[in-house]
Amino acid sequence: MYTKKRVVAMLLAGGQGSRLYALTRNVAKPAVPYGGKYRLIDFPLSNCTNSGIDTVGVLTQYQPLVLNEYIGNGQPWDLDKMNGGVHVLPPYETQAGASWYEGTANAIYQNIRFIERYNPEYVVVLGGDHIYKMDYSKMVDFHVANNADCTISVIDVPKAEASRFGIMICDDKNQVTDFVEKPKEPKSTLASMGIYVFSWDKLRKYLVENEQEANALRDKGEPWSKDFGKDIITSMLKDKQRLFAYEFEGYWKDVGTLDSLWEANMDLLSPSVPLDLYDPNWKIYSRNNNMPPQYIGDSANIENSMISEGSTIDGTVDFSVVFSGVTIEAGATVNYSIIMPGTVIKSGAVVEYAIVGEDCVVEGGAKIGASPETIENRDDWGIAVVGHNVTVSENKVVEPKQIIGENI
Amino acid sequence: MSVNYNVLGLIFASMHDSYVSELTKQRTMGSIPFGGRYRLIDFPLSNMVNSSVAEVGVITKSNYGSLLDHLGSGRDWDLSRKKGGLHLLPPYSQTGGIYKGRLDALNNVWSFVEHSSAKYVIMSNCDVITTIDFNPVLKQHMAEGADITLIYSKGLYDSEKNNCATILEFDENNRLKDVLVDPQISGECNMWLEMFIISKDFLKKIVFEAASRNQSSFTREILQGKKEEYKIMGYEHKDFFTKIDSIQSYYQANKLLLDANKKNALFKSNLPVYTKIGDNGPVKYGIEANVKNSLIADGCIIEGTVENSILFRGVKVAKGTVIKNCVLLQSTKVGSNCTITSVITDKNVEISSDKVLTGSDTYPLYIGKDGKI
Numbered sequence: 001m002y003t004k005k006r007v008v009a010m011l012l013a014g015g016q017g018s019r020l021y022a023l024t025r026n027v028a029k030p031a032v033p034y035g036g037k038y039r040l041i042d043f044p045l046s047n048c049t050n051s052g053i054d055t056v057g058v059l060t061q062y063q064p065l066v067l068n069e070y071i072g073n074g075q076p077w078d079l080d081k082m083n084g085g086v087h088v089l090p091p092y093e094t095q096a097g098a099s100w101y102e103g104t105a106n107a108i109y110q111n112i113r114f115i116e117r118y119n120p121e122y123v124v125v126l127g128g129d130h131i132y133k134m135d136y137s138k139m140v141d142f143h144v145a146n147n148a149d150c151t152i153s154v155i156d157v158p159k160a161e162a163s164r165f166g167i168m169i170c171d172d173k174n175q176v177t178d179f180v181e182k183p184k185e186p187k188s189t190l191a192s193m194g195i196y197v198f199s200w201d202k203l204r205k206y207l208v209e210n211e212q213e214a215n216a217l218r219d220k221g222e223p224w225s226k227d228f229g230k231d232i233i234t235s236m237l238k239d240k241q242r243l244f245a246y247e248f249e250g251y252w253k254d255v256g257t258l259d260s261l262w263e264a265n266m267d268l269l270s271p272s273v274p275l276d277l278y279d280p281n282w283k284i285y286s287r288n289n290n291m292p293p294q295y296i297g298d299s300a301n302i303e304n305s306m307i308s309e310g311s312t313i314d315g316t317v318d319f320s321v322v323f324s325g326v327t328i329e330a331g332a333t334v335n336y337s338i339i340m341p342g343t344v345i346k347s348g349a350v351v352e353y354a355i356v357g358e359d360c361v362v363e364g365g366a367k368i369g370a371s372p373e374t375i376e377n378r379d380d381w382g383i384a385v386v387g388h389n390v391t392v393s394e395n396k397v398v399e400p401k402q403i404i405g406e407n408i
Numbered sequence: 409m410s411v412n413y414n415v416l417g418l419i420f421a422s423m424h425d426s427y428v429s430e431l432t433k434q435r436t437m438g439s440i441p442f443g444g445r446y447r448l449i450d451f452p453l454s455n456m457v458n459s460s461v462a463e464v465g466v467i468t469k470s471n472y473g474s475l476l477d478h479l480g481s482g483r484d485w486d487l488s489r490k491k492g493g494l495h496l497l498p499p500y501s502q503t504g505g506i507y508k509g510r511l512d513a514l515n516n517v518w519s520f521v522e523h524s525s526a527k528y529v530i531m532s533n534c535d536v537i538t539t540i541d542f543n544p545v546l547k548q549h550m551a552e553g554a555d556i557t558l559i560y561s562k563g564l565y566d567s568e569k570n571n572c573a574t575i576l577e578f579d580e581n582n583r584l585k586d587v588l589v590d591p592q593i594s595g596e597c598n599m600w601l602e603m604f605i606i607s608k609d610f611l612k613k614i615v616f617e618a619a620s621r622n623q624s625s626f627t628r629e630i631l632q633g634k635k636e637e638y639k640i641m642g643y644e645h646k647d648f649f650t651k652i653d654s655i656q657s658y659y660q661a662n663k664l665l666l667d668a669n670k671k672n673a674l675f676k677s678n679l680p681v682y683t684k685i686g687d688n689g690p691v692k693y694g695i696e697a698n699v700k701n702s703l704i705a706d707g708c709i710i711e712g713t714v715e716n717s718i719l720f721r722g723v724k725v726a727k728g729t730v731i732k733n734c735v736l737l738q739s740t741k742v743g744s745n746c747t748i749t750s751v752i753t754d755k756n757v758e759i760s761s762d763k764v765l766t767g768s769d770t771y772p773l774y775i776g777k778d779g780k781i
Binding site: 035036037075076277278283284285286288290291292293294295296297298300301302303304305306307308309312317321322 | 443444445483665666668671674675680681682683685687688689690691692693694695696697698699700701702703704705706707709714718719722
């Protein structure tokens with residue numbers, strides 16, 4: 001017997017995150033570290049818990065080891081429940097054969113049985129790679145008040161950036177009339193945040209139809225897809241279903257690229273960015289690794305930075321985000337950078353405008369990245385990146401824009 | 409062996425509460441905050457868990473609300489278990505009222521001990537802070553066929569400074585020869601860490617004998633009274649330890665963690681110290697922050713100067729403020745342009761702007777819980 005749940009959340013966490021290069025070589029994108037002590041998936045999982053959603057399916061596919069281990073039984077997010085809780089849902093084999101998740105819609109389609117156990121009225125579909133704090137229960141209320149079939153969370157973006165997003169065109173009652181993926185000439189600035197509320201009976205119907213249509217196209221050798229934005233939303237619009245845009249106000253950041261991951265971390269250091277990690281009523285939960293408090297030594301010099309448990313800082317840290325268990329020795333300098341868990345920056349090393357992955361060693365005299373002011377041609381400048389478990393030997397240089405995945 | 413059902417852990421959460429009456433006004437010895445993010449009970453509890461002890465009983469006395477809140481189901485120590493796990497044992501004596509000494513306390517909780525399938529019992533207080541693996545002690549206890557094995561460390565004793573110290577002397581075979589409580593001496597001594605191992609059967613014998621004679625002090629009746637009769641042996645723990653027996657020693661013990669060697673001796677990567685998870689954000693250092701030689705727990709927001717201090721979770725230090733040689737417990741808030749030197753603030757203390765508070769290193773100023781200045 002399963003208890004009925006009014007709302008079930010499905011979290012799409014299978015993406016490779018190929019634009020994060022070395023940082024997602026052995027780790028699924030939602031497990032990428034963010035903000036000093038979190039991983040990306042902490043945000044949607046904590047939002048679920050804080051919104052009163054206690055049943056979450058996490059769809060995994062790419063490099064799931066770290067992510068599975070991290071989620072565990074869901075206890076850090078209060079999602080270890082007798083009924084419901086968090087469930088990791090990898091692709092599986094059936095009598096009809098086995099198949100990978102062939103797109104976001106197909107991933108949910110393959111788990112219809114999981115959803116139906118809870119007999120929900122609404123299904124919330126979430127991504128695992130956005131940084132934001134949002135009360136999904138308010139979005140569900142909005143969905144119900146509008147008698148909607150599907151509600152899409154949108155954020156107003158600057159006109160210049162609108163062509164990077166899926167853009168919703170709405171009437172004056174927030175009903176969606178059209179949806180265009182990455183338009184060259186955007187007719188609106190309301191960008192989809194990749195967060196959907198569906199009435200489950202409707203979503204089920206469209207998932208089944210999309211599956212049948214896409215398979216028929218594939219059998220004929222024609223192009224096919226099983227994707228939320230491209231297929232499900234488009235079909236629903238075509239059938240004149242009730243789609244509504246739920247406008248979100250607050251901080252929201254897509255961290256799909258190395259630059260945006262770096263920016264999203266730097267945003268935490270800006271007093272004007274409205275992402276409060278210290279609100280006792282909306283905590284972002286994460287798995288804790290039982291380390292003592294951080295020790296700041298006599299020769300340390302820290303300004304405008306975030307530093308986490310278990311770190312030992314004797315060097316200079318300015319405008320940076322330092323994760324747990326990091327050592328920054330006396331005489332080392334870290335500016336405008338992100339140092340992920342367990343990394344050691346040795347005396348004499350300089351790290352600027354860079355992301356250094358987990359458990360790296362940066363030896364003395366090594367130089368990673370550079371300030372944009374020191375580069376003549378701005379096109380040559382970008383964030384320098386060192387992947388996980390990499391040693392940067394003495395006096396080696398990682399240039400701006402360079403991505404290192406192996407020891408140098 | 410990852411879980412040892414053969415050993416039962418018993419922790420006395422309230423032993424010696426009265427020596428730090430300021431801090432135990434609203435809590436037990438075990439729930440006194442320590443080292444930025446811990447409570448004293450985290451150390452004996454983690455020692456037991458790290459030594460594979462599967463079942464732990466915590467013997468409470470009074471004021472144990474904060475202790476219950478801290479321990480919860482025992483989940484953060486991995487002790488929320490069907491088989492074994494954490495058990496909180498209320499203090500009420502079978503004869504009515506609250507127990508008197510250690511033997512009386514054990515008599516009260518005997519039915520819990522009786523039901524355990526363990527053959528050995530490890531006991532610890534909360535006022536000694538150290539990291540220890542009990543497995544070598546157990547091995548020695550069994551190899552020597554001891555009745556009781558007392559864990560001690562060599563340390564400097566000074567009758568002027570130390571309270572409630574038990575000094576042990578052993579003969580050339582490591583057998584207990586003499587036991588002195590608060591003697592008028594000073595110098596290097598074998599300090600009992602008030603941790604010991606005993607078999608369940610032997611414990612039952614001494615607890616029941618003591619009850620029948622209306623005796624309650626383990627130190628007086630057993631260690632001093634029966635040292636010739638019983639085989640009481642010593643195990644030397646050769647590692648860092650510190651003991652809380654006054655508000656001054658509490659202050660100094662916190663500050664010892666600023667010494668990297670002592671901090672590393674207490675927090676070993678293979679023997680982690682577990683505690684209740686607070687889910688605080690990382691520490692945020694402002695643009696004018698200046699922090700030297702300090703231990704800072706998560707959730708702190710620092711915009712001023714902090715030197716030689718321990719800041720617990722969620723402490724806020726505003727701009728222009730200078731904190732020196734302080735121990736600021738959880739959620740202390742200090743306004744702007746204050747100068748705070750050698751002060752201990754208890755939980756939730758608020759100090760408004762432009763205040764000057766000065767204690768001395770040998771006699772720190774203590775501000776009680778929820779105090780507003």
